[in-house]
Amino acid sequence: MNADELITLAGSNDKPRTRERMQEIGIIRNGGLAIKDGTIVSVGKTPDITRDFKAEDVANANGKIVMPGFVDPHTHLVFAGSREEEFQLRIEGVSYVEILRAGGDIMRTVRETRRASIEKLVDYGTETLDSMLEHGTTTVEAKSGYGLATKDEMKMLEAMQRLNQLHSVDLVPTFLGANAIPPEFVDNPEDYVKLVTEEMIPKVTEKRLAEFCDVSCEKGAFSLEQTRRILTAGKNHGLKPRLHADEMNQLGGAELAAGIGATSADHLLFASDEGMKAMAEKGVVATLLPAAAFSLMRGRYADARTMINLGVPVALGTDFNPNCWVENQQCVIALACHMMKLTPSEAITATTINAAHAISRAKEIGSLEVGKKADVTVLDVPNHKFLGYRFGVNLVDKVVKNGRIVFDRDAVRSQVRLLEDHEM
Ligand code: ZN
Secondary structure (H helix, E strand, C coil): CCEEECCCCCCCCCCCCHHHHHHCCCCEEEEEEECCCCEEEEEEEEEHHHHCCCCCCCCCCCCCEEECEEEECCCCCCCCCCCCHHHHHHHCCCHHHHHHHHHCCCCHHHHHHHHHHHHHHHHHHHHHHHHHHHHEEEEEECCCCCCCCCHHHHEEEEEEEEHHHHCCCCCEEEEECCCCCHHHHHCCCCHHHHHHHHHHHHHHHCCCCCEEEEECCCCCCCCCCHHHHHHHHHHHHHCEEEECCCCCCCCCCHHHHHHHHHCCEEECCCHHHHHHHHHHHHEEEEECCCHCHHHHHCCCCCCCCHHHHHCCCCCEECEEECCCCCHHHHHHHHHHHHHHHHHHHHHHHHHHHHHHHHCCCCCCCCCCCCEECEEEEECCCCCCEEEEEEEECCEEEEEEEEEEEEEEEHHHHHHHHHHHHHHH
16 A cells, blocks of 8 residues: 555556557556455555455555566576586686586586486575565566486476475476487487477476477577477477577577467577567567676677567566576666666566566466456565666565565564664
């Protein structure tokens, strides 16, 4: 109740927001909402809500903004190990190939993930989800792709299924068996494509472990033609297509995404104008990942302004992975504003309702509207223009998931103060 700004993002459940509509975030001043059994039952001005509803618990958001919980539409949530040594090498300017030769890069994560038990993966994933939730994220897409062998890909997806049951953050699982070509197949990558399409996809879908099929379409990973084959096989088994496209080179990933009817194409640093136009026409969401571009240290970012001008719906995600270790969508908003010139309003749209569209969840989440899940984030700032502007700290005051307060900064801070009093 009494929110300085209640940001609804209402009215885009069928189609993502594009062009100037990305600026419209549906602000209600002195706003409030009523929640019953985990669902939003009323949204409006505080006096109207308090007149119509009597609640057991009332949370006051005076001086704060209330918005939909962030949706993170691109994460590699589950993995073992870390790659801080490689980070140091990247700073020193050591090339990708040399890092690979030194046993670094993605294959290090694959080795460690293959060695890890499912219980360990669930433990690591829980820590990450805790952190994401504390930073205001209530739903995440999560990919497999560090197993690169049937049993290990299944293990990753099963870990995600357990996390989805155990944790209050909701997961949307994506099968990314075609993340990279594993060492056992470097000499015959076609055999690996066969394994993905003929063995992994049927097994994954039989056990209902994934909703999407993703491919890393890139030089050194999977060609355009292989990507098309894998996504088509996924589609034939009921997996919706999405892809890592045009991140390092212009391969035509954006065009392929439009042609195959992908829900989302991600990265797009080198997407062609034709590709972007085709995506706009087909309504493919461009999920941009500025934190990934930042950690590449090449100074190049996706051309978000051109995409918005062309009518491509833009979403933003963390790309959380061992090479881009960021759980925080507020940090992604800051990067999007500073490096891709999104306005705070556009970045809010891109991390809520458009992000929900990027993972086919726009009917349930991504906006504050009657009938939607009560996934709500309260930020301790006086207005939405502080997002991206005040960065490097967590602005979250409270997080509500399915109508329940699951994170409360005041509770954490009062504990800290109690401890301090004790010591004195
Ligand atoms: Zn990725």
